[in-house]
Amino acid sequence: xxxxxxxxxxxxxxxxxxxxxxxxxxxxxxxxxxxxxxxxxxxxxxxxxxxxxxxxxxxxxxxxxxxxxxxxxxxxxxxxxxxxxxxxxxxxxxxxxxxxxxxxxxxxxxxxxxxxxxxxxxxxxxxxxxxxxxxxxxxxxxxxxxxxxxxxxxxxxxxxxxxxxxxxxxxxxxxxxxxxxxxxxxxxxxxxxxxxxxxxxxxxxxxxxxxxxxxxxxxxxxxxxxxxxxxxxxxxxxxxxxxxxxxxxxxxxxxxxxxxxxxxxxxxxxxxxxxxxxxxxxxxxxxxxxxxxxxxxxxxxxxxxxxxxxxxxxxxxxxxxxxxxxxxxxxxxxxxxxxxxxxxxxxxxxxxxxxxxxxxxx
Amino acid sequence: xxxxxxxxxxxxxxxxxxxxxxxxxxxxxxxxxxxxxxxxxxxxxxxxxxxxxxxxxxxxxxxxxxxxxxxxxxxxxxxxxxxxxxxxxxxxxxxxxxxxxxxxxxxxxxxxxxxxxxxxxxxxxxxxxxxxxxxxxxxxxxxxxxxxxxxxxxxxxxxxxxxxxxxxxxxxxxxxxxxxxxxxxxxxxxxxxxxxxxxxxxxxxxxxxxxxxxxxxxxxxxxxxxxxxxxxxxxxxxxxxxxxxxxxxxxxxxxxxxxxxxxxxxxxxxxxxxxxxxxxxxxxxxxxxxxxxxxxxxxxxxxxxxxxxxxxxxxxxxxxxxxxxxxxxxxxxxxxxxxxxxxxxxxxxxxxxxxxxxxxxxxxxxxxxxxxxxxxxxxxxxxxxxxxxxxxxxxxxxxxxxxxxxxxxxxxxxxxxxxxxxxxxxxxxxxxxxxxxxxxxxxxxxxxxxxxxxxxxxxxxxxxxxxxxxxxxxxxxxxxxxxxxxxxxxxxxxxxxxxxxxxxxxxxxxxxxxxxxxxxxxx
Numbered sequence: 001x002x003x004x005x006x007x008x009x010x011x012x013x014x015x016x017x018x019x020x021x022x023x024x025x026x027x028x029x030x031x032x033x034x035x036x037x038x039x040x041x042x043x044x045x046x047x048x049x050x051x052x053x054x055x056x057x058x059x060x061x062x063x064x065x066x067x068x069x070x071x072x073x074x075x076x077x078x079x080x081x082x083x084x085x086x087x088x089x090x091x092x093x094x095x096x097x098x099x100x101x102x103x104x105x106x107x108x109x110x111x112x113x114x115x116x117x118x119x120x121x122x123x124x125x126x127x128x129x130x131x132x133x134x135x136x137x138x139x140x141x142x143x144x145x146x147x148x149x150x151x152x153x154x155x156x157x158x159x160x161x162x163x164x165x166x167x168x169x170x171x172x173x174x175x176x177x178x179x180x181x182x183x184x185x186x187x188x189x190x191x192x193x194x195x196x197x198x199x200x201x202x203x204x205x206x207x208x209x210x211x212x213x214x215x216x217x218x219x220x221x222x223x224x225x226x227x228x229x230x231x232x233x234x235x236x237x238x239x240x241x242x243x244x245x246x247x248x249x250x251x252x253x254x255x256x257x258x259x260x261x262x263x264x265x266x267x268x269x270x271x272x273x274x275x276x277x278x279x280x281x282x283x284x285x286x287x288x289x290x291x292x293x294x295x296x297x298x299x300x301x302x303x304x305x306x307x308x309x310x311x312x313x314x315x316x317x318x319x320x321x322x323x324x325x326x327x328x329x330x331x332x333x334x335x336x337x338x339x340x341x342x343x344x345x346x347x348x349x350x351x352x353x354x355x356x357x358x359x360x361x362x
Numbered sequence: 363x364x365x366x367x368x369x370x371x372x373x374x375x376x377x378x379x380x381x382x383x384x385x386x387x388x389x390x391x392x393x394x395x396x397x398x399x400x401x402x403x404x405x406x407x408x409x410x411x412x413x414x415x416x417x418x419x420x421x422x423x424x425x426x427x428x429x430x431x432x433x434x435x436x437x438x439x440x441x442x443x444x445x446x447x448x449x450x451x452x453x454x455x456x457x458x459x460x461x462x463x464x465x466x467x468x469x470x471x472x473x474x475x476x477x478x479x480x481x482x483x484x485x486x487x488x489x490x491x492x493x494x495x496x497x498x499x500x501x502x503x504x505x506x507x508x509x510x511x512x513x514x515x516x517x518x519x520x521x522x523x524x525x526x527x528x529x530x531x532x533x534x535x536x537x538x539x540x541x542x543x544x545x546x547x548x549x550x551x552x553x554x555x556x557x558x559x560x561x562x563x564x565x566x567x568x569x570x571x572x573x574x575x576x577x578x579x580x581x582x583x584x585x586x587x588x589x590x591x592x593x594x595x596x597x598x599x600x601x602x603x604x605x606x607x608x609x610x611x612x613x614x615x616x617x618x619x620x621x622x623x624x625x626x627x628x629x630x631x632x633x634x635x636x637x638x639x640x641x642x643x644x645x646x647x648x649x650x651x652x653x654x655x656x657x658x659x660x661x662x663x664x665x666x667x668x669x670x671x672x673x674x675x676x677x678x679x680x681x682x683x684x685x686x687x688x689x690x691x692x693x694x695x696x697x698x699x700x701x702x703x704x705x706x707x708x709x710x711x712x713x714x715x716x717x718x719x720x721x722x723x724x725x726x727x728x729x730x731x732x733x734x735x736x737x738x739x740x741x742x743x744x745x746x747x748x749x750x751x752x753x754x755x756x757x758x759x760x761x762x763x764x765x766x767x768x769x770x771x772x773x774x775x776x777x778x779x780x781x782x783x784x785x786x787x788x789x790x791x792x793x794x795x796x797x798x799x800x801x802x803x804x805x806x807x808x809x810x811x812x813x814x815x816x817x818x819x820x821x822x823x824x825x826x827x828x829x830x831x832x833x834x835x836x837x838x839x840x841x842x843x844x845x846x847x848x849x850x851x852x853x854x855x856x857x858x859x860x861x862x863x864x865x866x867x868x869x870x871x872x873x874x875x876x877x878x879x880x881x882x883x884x885x
Contacts, residue, residue, distance in 0.1 A: 012839060112810060117695075125807070132817055139825040146824040146838045147817075267698045274809035281817055 004071075005207045011145045013215035017222030019205060020059075022148035022282035023198030024226045027107045030276070031251040032195045032230070033237040040188035042173055042243065043180045045234045047188035052227025054189075055196050058342065059219055061350040062199075066206040068353045073203035074297045080352045089345075090298045093204075096337050097291035098310055102317045103327075103334040104283045105129055108276070109318070110327050115254060115273055126318050129277075129284065130311040136285040137292060137307045141208045144282075144289045151282040155275045159229075161268060162236050165256040169239030193343060194335035195230065198283075199223065200342040204290045288314075404499065407483045411436075417486075421496070422450070424458040430496040431458070439489040441509035444470075449491070449505055461495060464503045472506035510534055515541070518620050520787050523659035530620040535565050535639035541622040542569065546629065550574070553637075556587050564595040565639040569625075574632045576865045579648060582829050583634050598641035602788070607827045612795055614788040615828040617646040617653055624658045632866030634829075648829040648864065650836070652848040655679065657785035660851050669850040676849065678780035683797050685777045686723050687804035687812050689770060693719040695808035711767040720805040722766050726774045727797070729756060734778075734794075835863045 011019075036044040069076035073093065078086035108129070109122045136143050202219065209215045237252045240259075249255050260268035292307035301309075321327050411417040416438040423430050431453065433445070452467040465473055474485075477500055486492060489508030515537070518530035531538045539553055550572045558564050566587060570580050586605040595601070598618060606615040616636075619625060620643055625635050628646045636645040655675050660668040692699055693708065700708070715722055733752040737745040757775070761768045777797070784790035796819070803811030826833035836844035841862050846852040858874035860866040 015839075116810065117807070120807075128814060132814070132821065135818070135825075136821050139821065143821065143824050146834070147821060149838055149840070150820055150824075264701065264704065265699060266701045267696070270696050270699050270809055274813045277810055277813045278817055 007210065009140055009142060010208050010210040011142060013209060013211045014218045015145045015149065016202070016205070016209050016215040017218040017225075018148045018152060019145055019282075019286065020199050020202060020219050021222045021226050022152055023201045023286050024196055024223075025152070025229060026198065026280055026283040027104050027111075027276075028195040029230070029233065030111065030253045031249075032192070033234060033241075033252040034246055034249055036188045036191045036195075036234070037238070037243070037246055038188070039191070040180045040185045042238045043178060043185060044188045044192070045174065045231055045238065046178075047185050047192050048231045048234050049227060050185070051189045051192040051196055052223065052230065054193065055199055055223050055227075056220060058346055059199055059202060059223060061346055062202050062206075063212070063216060065346070065350055065353055066203065066212070068357055072206050073349070074294055076203075076349060076353060080349065080356050087298050090294055092337075093341060094291050094294040094298070096334075096341055097287040097294070098313055099317070099330070099334045099337065101133075101284055101287035101291065101310070102314045102321075103331050104280055104287070105314060106318045106321050106327050106330065108280050110324065111251065111254070111273060111276070115251075115269060122322065123319060126315050129281075130288075130315055132281060133284040133288045134307055134311050136281075137289045138304065141205065141289065144285050145208075147285050148282040151279055155279045158272060158275060161257060161260050161272065162233070164260045165236050165240045168259055169236060171235075171239045173238050173242065174235065190339075192230070194339060196226065197335065197338040197342055200338070200346070201286055201290060203346075204293065403479050404482070407479075408434075411483065411486065422454060424453065425455055426457055427459050429458065432494045432496065433491055434486065434494070435491040435507070436486055436489070439487070439509060440491055440507045442507075444507040444509075445491060449507065453493075461493070461498070461501045461503050464493060464505070468505065470505060470507075474504045475501060476504060477501045510536075512537055521619060521621050521624070521658060521785060523657070523662065526659060526662040527621070527623050529622055531622060531642040531644060533640050533642055535567060535637050538622070538637050538642075538644065539567065542625055542629075542635075545622060545626040546571075551629065554584070556584070558587060558590050558592070559595045560593040562594040562596075566595075566601075567637040569629060569635040569637065571629050571632070574630070574860070574866050574868050575634060576632065576867060579634050579829055579831075579864070583636065583647065587636070595638060596640070598636065598638040598643045598645050599788075601636060601638060601645055607830065608825075611822065611826055612792045613651075613823070613826060613833070614654070614786070614792065615647075615649070615826060615833065617649040617786065618643045618788060619646060619658075619786075620644075621658055627658075627661070630871070632860050632864040632868075648827075648831040649833075650828065650831075650848070650863070651823060651833055652836070654786045654789040655784060656847075656851075665851050665853045669852075672849060672851060675783050675785075678783040679793055682777040682780035682793060683800060684812070685773050686727065686770075686797060687800040687815075688809075689773055690719045690723055690801060691804040691808040691812055694805065699809075708767075708769055711769045714764040715767050716764070720801065722770060723774075723801060726760070726766055726770060727801070729760075730774060730778045731794070831863055839863075 033044075036047060040047050065076050066072065069079050074086075074090045077089045080086065081089065105126055109120075109125055112125070113120050113122070136147050139146075199219075206212060233253060237246065237256065240256055241249065241252060246252060254269055254272065257269040257272045258267075262268065265271060288307055288310060291310045292303045295301055295306040295310070296303040299306075321330050412419075414436075416436050417434070418437045419432060419434045421430055421432045435445075448469055452469070453464075456467040457463065458467060461475060465475070474490075482492060482502075485504045489506065489510075490504040491507050493503040493505060512532055512534040515529050515532055517528040521530075529541060531541065543551065548571070551569065552572050553567045553569050556566045556568065558566050568580070568583055568587070583605070587601075590601075590604055592600070592604065602614055602616045602618060603609060608615065617628075625644050625646065629635055633646055633648065636647070638645075656672065657675075660672060663671070693712065697705060697708075712719075717725070729752070733749060733756075736748050736752070740748060753775070757771050760766045761771055781790055781793050784793055799818075800812055800815045803815040805811070807814065823834050824838060832839060835841060836848050843859065844861050844863060846856050847861070855874075858871055860869050860871055862869075
């Protein structure tokens with residue numbers, strides 16, 4: 001298994017940050033506020049910062065793993081646990097990316113159906129959206145990185161739209177600080193860590209970074225930016241919504257757009273959701289890419305065939321989750337698998353690979 | 363005429379193959395047989411050429427030596443004035459005994475001596491006169507007396523500029539090279555000649571500056587030109603379609619220009635230029651998307667003005683593509699999106715229109731396309747009338763008849779106007795086509811559909827390359843340095859380095875330090 005990648009397919013070090021951030025900020029950013037406020041109430045912004053800082057440790061571990069294995073995680077798993085067990089774990093990763101892709105598409109359709117078009121064909125939309133994803137993956141990882149870049153740069157203007165919510169916000173909502181116990185804040189931190197998921201993609205595209213050593217700085221800056229965005233969103237939402245109202249809002253971010261009023265745009269959330277389709281596209285593209293690359297390396301199928309196959313699977317699953325309840329169950333499943341693979345499995349792999357290296361050196 | 367030539371050529375080719383074949387077998391045979399073969403061959407092509415009436419064969423007798431000599435040439439290709447004034451007198455009156463004397467006698471530089479019969483037709487068909495002496499077929503001379511019909515250099519029409527040079531390329535490659543060389547009198551400017559086209563034998567020149575341009579680009583271009591399989595090349599636009607990276611894209615991936623000054627400045631940037639004989643358009647590559655929205659006049663203006671105009675153009679393109687799809691999306695689905703007062707204006711104007719918005723828009727868009735196409739096909743003077751008649755009469759009448767709303771008419775007219783601000787003709791055509799997929803997606807899913815169409819466009823552009831270099835540069839891959847001459851045009855003193863993405867061998871144009879001497883107040 002040779003995981004070295006020719007230079008012309010590689011991306012600049014700073015682009016790594018865009019890929020990581022693109023994966024982190026996605027569909028979750030529309031409705032995480034209610035969930036994290038369940039336990040820690042309006043102290044949850046501390047949990048956001050805490051969880052954000054924890055991600056740095058895991059990214060540090062991931063870099064160590066990839067450096068030790070001189071390749072991606074697929075390589076590392078086989079290196080540490082042997083071919084059979086390693087490939088079983090790799091298949092787990094592939095499944096994780098498939099369900100993430102499906103969850104993203106499903107949730108996007110759900111939002112569109114709730115907010116924009118009541119009578120909307122999820123089937124055709126899913127097909128077209130996945131086709132866009134396939135088209136990106138066919139362009140190679142550089143195109144994936146490119147869409148990650150544009151998918152974050154173009155909708156950046158949405159940040160300013162939250163200024164309207166700021167105008168009507170009441171920051172005394174957040175006071176008093178620290179009136180929740182540490183365990184409550186930690187519990188919210190766990191919930192928040194699910195929104196931060198996505199940086200595990202680093203384990204997969206590590207060989208595609210031109211100068212991995214230089215990229216470390218950028219990826220950590222990217223993580224900080226994500227933490228900053230989530231903290232900002234949390235604080236603004238807490239200021240904007242009274243606690244009782246937030247409890248009943250599934251998508252607080254979307255609801256905050258309702259207050260935006262421009263001379264030529266009345267219902268800003270339409271623009272916002274339409275733009276969110278662009279913002280989400282990198283998530284679909286990256287997950288499709290990672291899953292298909294995994295399949296290529298583990299099962300030796302050409303990546304072109306693999307990506308079409310995976311997109312078909314995603315399409316079929318997403319047709320099975322048409323209701324709010326089912327989507328919620330599916331999203332929970334996805335985040336639990338993600339949590340297990342990222343926050344539990346990564347340290348295990350980290351220590352195993354260190355031990356393995358030491359044993360081999362002796 | 364072309365077909366006739368083609369026939370001649372086809373037959374000739376068969377003949378030449380046979381000749382090679384016999385050449386191969388002749389080793390060891392005596393010399394008289396060889397010269398017999400040669401004569402047979404001469405007769406063969408002579409027979410073919412003489413089927414065209416322009417093939418002329420005349421003979422004269424030298425006054426001093428009394429030797430009889432022949433001229434063979436294609437009358438249509440040869441300038442008979444040259445023949446009568448420069449070639450004949452010395453040959454009739456000078457010391458002319460054998461073929462080798464021609465070089466001494468004639469005042470023409472391009473005289474070739476040859477003994478191979480293989481390239482006789484090739485030379486005759488390029489406007490050479492073949493000179494033979496009676497009784498000696500072993501050697502002959504080709505004298506260049508090519509008559510080239512070239513129109514004179516005129517002002518650029520497609521890329522017109524108010525200020526700056528008013529020269530445009532013509533159809534003859536020699537003249538075009540002249541226009542370029544006058545602007546770059548350096549020995550490093552290389553013009554490599556290639557011949558393309560089985561039948562048309564088109565001369566193609568690949569120009570670059572040695573020591574600046576990256577060899578990789580030069581080799582890619584030359585290789586792709588050599589790989590072309592086509593019998594006839596009518597224009598350089600054939601090349602745009604044949605040597606580009608993705609032939610199935612509506613976007614041109616090589617920049618075409620009729621301005622010698624633009625070509626020169628591209629060469630100095632480290633790009634490769636392709637000139638094709640018979641085409642008044644040069645091709646420049648590698649290029650990037652932003653370059654198609656730069657007019658060369660931007661460099662003649664102050665950098666603040668130029669940057670402003672570039673931004674206006676960019677806005678115009680976005681507006682032109684998006685305004686009618688947005689209209690369809692808003693009127694069909696998202697009427698809540700626009701404020702009440704604006705909605706009232708829209709609804710009043712649409713009150714009597716019986717069609718759904720998409721039909722209304724398509725009706726007007728197609729009308730505009732028709733006007734444009736009719737205007738392009740008709741002679742200039744009639745074309746102008748059509749424009750006025752079409753624009754004013756059809757527009758007003760359709761609003762009065764209640765077929766379209768007048769708000770839409772304004773949008774359509776503005777977007778048509780905006781699409782003409784794109785300085786490169788091929789790109790402005792692309793921009794006009796792009797709105798149609800956007801329209802259909804807007805009809806399907808409103809704003810969401812527009813986003814999807816936009817995503818598709820974005821991915822397509824991301825995947826495009828020009829001669830292997832990313833097309834979206836400098837936006838992606840993001841190169842801060844190359845922004846100095848992309849969306850904006852920064853002052854010349856900031857252009858000390860060549861564009862980064864070209865990976866030029868010599869990246870520095872001039873010393874930035876010398877150009878920017880710091881001065882204090884009152885010094």
